[in-house]
Amino acid sequence: ATAVASAVAAFRDGDPVLVHDAADREGEVDLVYPAASVEPADVARMRNDAGGLVCVALAEPVADAFELPFVVDELDHPAADHGHLGYDDRSSFSLTVNHRDTYTGITDDDRALTISELGRAAADPDAVAFADAFRAPGHVHVLRAAPSLADRQGHTELGVALAREAGVPPAVVVCEMLDDETGGALSVDDAKAYADRHDFAYVEGSELLDALQ
Ligand code: 5RP
Ligand code: CA
Ligand code: ZN
Ligand code: ZN
Numbered sequence: 623a624t625a626v627a628s629a630v631a632a633f634r635d636g637d638p639v640l641v642h643d644a645a646d647r648e649g650e651v652d653l654v655y656p657a658a659s660v661e662p663a664d665v666a667r668m669r670n671d672a673g674g675l676v677c678v679a680l681a682e683p684v685a686d687a688f689e690l691p692f693v694v695d696e697l698d699h700p701a702a703d704h705g706h707l708g709y710d711d712r713s714s715f716s717l718t719v720n721h722r723d724t725y726t727g728i729t730d731d732d733r734a735l736t737i738s739e740l741g742r743a744a745a746d747p748d749a750v751a752f753a754d755a756f757r758a759p760g761h762v763h764v765l766r767a768a769p770s771l772a773d774r775q776g777h778t779e780l781g782v783a784l785a786r787e788a789g790v791p792p793a794v795v796v797c798e799m800l801d802d803e804t805g806g807a808l809s810v811d812d813a814k815a816y817a818d819r820h821d822f823a824y825v826e827g828s829e830l831l832d833a834l835q
Contacts, residue, residue, distance in 0.1 A: 674798025
């Protein structure tokens with residue numbers, strides 16, 4: 623099977639995929655799961671093995687239905703000037719949220735509940751009263767995807783495109799793989815070795831763009 627086919631199959635089974643965006647972009651490998659199937663052990667893997675920021679990317683129509691803004695558009699502060707971001711026009715950050723049935727919001731149980739409920743809500747966004755189910759601020763970052771891969775090619779959009787292709791709700795949790803030795807991004811070689819060790823799919827952003835754009 624191609625890397626893309628293996629990644630799509632993994633998502634259908636609720637399994638994670640390692641996604642490298644591009645060497646000339648962030649140059650990061652994210653551990654990515656379909657949000658709806660995330661369990662507490664998956665959150666533990668993200669914080670222990672990946673180590674980056676745990677974020678849920680929502681497809682644009684889902685974020686629109688929930689009236690979730692780009693946070694940069696909401697901030698009236700000079701720090702919200704992204705003129706020099708470098709690798710992209712703007713970050714995809716929206717609000718941070720907790721599911722209302724969480725306590726502190728940060729435990730593996732609490733974050734898994736917030737993430738999986740965001741995934742379930744994305745299956746039928748118009749049926750969800752977002753503010754009845756979630757509160758902001760919280761401990762899970764929400765990312766707003768651009769309309770398509772033609773508009774932006776971040777992990778946000780690559781993950782959402784993979785979810786759509788797999789026929790699962792268009793919400794994915796992403797977390798950067800960091801190197802515990804250097805503190806920098808985990809190298810592509812080390813990320814591939816991690817994927818092999820755990821029998822996880824690994825896919826290049828360029829392969830997803832070729833197959834799904
Ligand atoms: C949030 C990030 C990550 O890089 C994440 O992959 C989403 O960003 P992008 O869509 O720009 O790749 O910075 O932790
Ligand atoms: Ca670690
Ligand atoms: Zn990224
Ligand atoms: Zn990043």
